[in-house]
Amino acid sequence: xxxxxxxxxxxxxxxxxxxxxxxxxxxxxxxxxxxxxxxxxxxxxxxxxxxxxxxxxxxxxxxxxxxxxxxxxxxxxxxxxxxxxxxxxxxxxxxxxxxxxxxxxxxxxxxxxxxxxxxxxxxxxxxxxxxxxxxxxxxxxxxxxxxxxxxxxxxxxxxxxxxxxxxxxxxxxxxxxxxxxxxxxxxxxxxxxxxxxxxxxxxxxxxxxxxxxxxxxxxxxxxxxxxxxxxxxxxxxxxxxxxxxxxxxxxxxxxxxxxxxxxxxxxxxxxxxxxxxxxxxxxxxxxxxxxxxxxxxxxxxxxxxxxxxxxxxxxxxxxxxxxxxxxxxxxxxxxxxxxxxxxxxxxxxxxxxxxxxxxxxxxxxxxxxxxxxxxxxxxxxxxx
Amino acid sequence: xxxxxxxxxxxxxxxxxxxxxxxxxxxxxxxxxxxxxxxxxxxxxxxxxxxxxxxxxxxxxxxxxxxxxxxxxxxxxxxxxxxxxxxxxxxxxxxxxxxxxxxxxxxxxxxxxxxxxxxxxxxxxxxxxxxxxxxxxxxxxxxxxxxxxxxxxxxxxxxxxxxxxxxxxxxxxxxxxxxxxxxxxxxxxxxxxxxxxxxxxxxxxxxxxxxxxxxxxxxxxxxxxxxxxxxxxxxx
Numbered sequence: 001x002x003x004x005x006x007x008x009x010x011x012x013x014x015x016x017x018x019x020x021x022x023x024x025x026x027x028x029x030x031x032x033x034x035x036x037x038x039x040x041x042x043x044x045x046x047x048x049x050x051x052x053x054x055x056x057x058x059x060x061x062x063x064x065x066x067x068x069x070x071x072x073x074x075x076x077x078x079x080x081x082x083x084x085x086x087x088x089x090x091x092x093x094x095x096x097x098x099x100x101x102x103x104x105x106x107x108x109x110x111x112x113x114x115x116x117x118x119x120x121x122x123x124x125x126x127x128x129x130x131x132x133x134x135x136x137x138x139x140x141x142x143x144x145x146x147x148x149x150x151x152x153x154x155x156x157x158x159x160x161x162x163x164x165x166x167x168x169x170x171x172x173x174x175x176x177x178x179x180x181x182x183x184x185x186x187x188x189x190x191x192x193x194x195x196x197x198x199x200x201x202x203x204x205x206x207x208x209x210x211x212x213x214x215x216x217x218x219x220x221x222x223x224x225x226x227x228x229x230x231x232x233x234x235x236x237x238x239x240x241x242x243x244x245x246x247x248x249x250x251x252x253x254x255x256x257x258x259x260x261x262x263x264x265x266x267x268x269x270x271x272x273x274x275x276x277x278x279x280x281x282x283x284x285x286x287x288x289x290x291x292x293x294x295x296x297x298x299x300x301x302x303x304x305x306x307x308x309x310x311x312x313x314x315x316x317x318x319x320x321x322x323x324x325x326x327x328x329x330x331x332x333x334x335x336x337x338x339x340x341x342x343x344x345x346x347x348x349x350x351x352x353x354x355x356x357x358x359x360x361x362x363x364x365x366x367x368x369x370x371x372x373x374x375x376x377x378x379x380x381x382x383x384x
Numbered sequence: 385x386x387x388x389x390x391x392x393x394x395x396x397x398x399x400x401x402x403x404x405x406x407x408x409x410x411x412x413x414x415x416x417x418x419x420x421x422x423x424x425x426x427x428x429x430x431x432x433x434x435x436x437x438x439x440x441x442x443x444x445x446x447x448x449x450x451x452x453x454x455x456x457x458x459x460x461x462x463x464x465x466x467x468x469x470x471x472x473x474x475x476x477x478x479x480x481x482x483x484x485x486x487x488x489x490x491x492x493x494x495x496x497x498x499x500x501x502x503x504x505x506x507x508x509x510x511x512x513x514x515x516x517x518x519x520x521x522x523x524x525x526x527x528x529x530x531x532x533x534x535x536x537x538x539x540x541x542x543x544x545x546x547x548x549x550x551x552x553x554x555x556x557x558x559x560x561x562x563x564x565x566x567x568x569x570x571x572x573x574x575x576x577x578x579x580x581x582x583x584x585x586x587x588x589x590x591x592x593x594x595x596x597x598x599x600x601x602x603x604x605x606x607x608x609x610x611x612x613x614x615x616x617x618x619x620x
Contacts, residue, residue: 001498001505002509003509006509009497009498012497013496282493282495285489285493288452288481288487289481289482289487289506289507290478290481290482290510291510292478295510377449377454377455
């Protein structure tokens with residue numbers, strides 16, 4: 001037997017209370033991991049960005065468009081190997097108005113050159129290019145709506161009026177897990193015919209050679225003297241600036257994470273404090289037989305650490321099936337635009353367990369101090 | 385009540401192991417002083433078995449606490465085994481207690497989630513003994529108190545008398561010179577109390593332990609070689 005084993009053995013005194021505390025800590029750890037994973041997954045798109053891709057947008061705001069002719073100008077810029085453009089369509093499937101998916105009007109000739117991580121069979125690509133109303137979709141969204149090749153599909157837009165008819169030309173498959181499988185792409189030319197603002201693109205994406213930031217600056221300088229100026233960013237920076245628009249949500253999630261940690265600390269602190277209060281006579285006996293105040297501190301903190309560790313590990317064990325395999329897979333399939341993949345990162349897993357232990361130490365500090373300051377005689381008087 | 389010195393039995397030696405001089409102890413109830421011991425002098429010979437009796441509030445337990453180094457006198461000097469413990473620092477006193485004093489309490493105070501052997505091993509956790517040596521010494525102590533067949537029993541699986549014998553094993557496992565017992569039979573039935581007192585007498589006579597016992601029980605006091613009576617903070 002050792003002091004640590006004695007501390008751990010103390011958890012058996014009130015087994016139900018210990019188990020409930022461990023369960024409480026584990027629930028807090030699961031919740032904490034879910035929130036941290038939301039933020040982590042949100043940033044995953046930026047982390048997965050292709051380094052040589054540069055995104056050019058309107059200098060004022062992302063939602064303002066650029067003249068289509070800028071695409072040709074950019075293609076002529078030194079350092080640009082290929083460029084393509086996209087417009088946000090805001091598509092909705094009329095029978096499933098609450099299903100979110102990404103619908104883009106793109107240039108069929110260049111899109112898959114700029115985005116090689118989306119793979120499409122040659123035959124489907126050829127069909128798409130020749131059909132002005134053709135569309136390519138991700139396999140997940142196609143499966144959800146039951147779309148098959150050759151189907152005629154009607155979509156609506158929450159930006160553009162009317163009903164838009166498309167023909168399913170084929171399906172792309174991703175080469176990376178971070179690629180959204182819920183995207184619909186159709187001809188920019190078809191979109192341009194029907195949209196009110198003619199010859200406009202939302203943003204332009206270039207594959208570059210050399211320093212992408214230098215190429216981006218070159219692009220922006222080119223439009224400095226034009227009516228509409230641009231901002232060009234490497235893909236990761238562009239993703240992060242887009243995420244910055246959700247900073248209030250991320251801030252709120254961080255606040256909730258802290259609240260969860262505080263609750264976890266209070267659960268632990270309450271259990272430890274109750275244990276100390278009940279064992280005052282015993283601490284008197286231990287002090288009488290030679291234990292020093294620091295030994296009592298070690299016992300109290302050690303017990304809290306074991307509680308925190310067990311709660312942290314149980315929470316981690318539960319988080320993988322619940323957060324990663326359950327909620328995560330659902331989010332990946334349904335809102336992959338926001339969460340390319342929803343995995344508990346090793347960093348977050350370690351952080352959660354370390355926080356459970358660290359907060360256990362913090363929560364036990366006051367009860368430990370109280371135990372260490374007990375006068376031997378005062379404690380023994382409560383022996384009975 | 386007979387005179388203390390006249391009551392000494394053959395097993396008791398004459399040299400004083402414990403010496404208290406002009407001991408005063410005052411507690412404070414708010415701003416009001418409550419004197420408990422008032423200029424008390426006492427010498428306890430090595431190897432004696434002493435019973436301290438007296439009414440509640442007479443200062444018996446306080447006296448025991450001072451001798452055992454659990455508390456400090458307001459004035460006076462406590463010398464045990466040639467060491468002045470009343471001036472020792474907290475850590476030094478704790479180490480001294482661990483090496484010199486064995487405690488026996490009325491309500492046993494065993495840790496319920498530890499086996500008998502683990503409970504007895506507790507004081508040895510503070511020593512540098514190996515785990516194997518600690519176990520061996522705990523088993524020896526339990527054999528001395530006749531509980532070698534209860535090593536792995538938890539306190540709830542033992543009778544009151546057995547629990548107190550485990551507590552005695554815990555008190556002697558460090559081989560201390562002195563055992564202090566505060567109402568050791570207070571929670572026991574007559575038969576168990578007799579067994580415990582017989583064991584304490586053996587520890588005194590066979591192992592030479594000096595025993596100081598606070599008790600209200602005249603039958604328990606009868607087992608002691610010296611009986612002292614305390615009343616209102618003075619020995620009478």
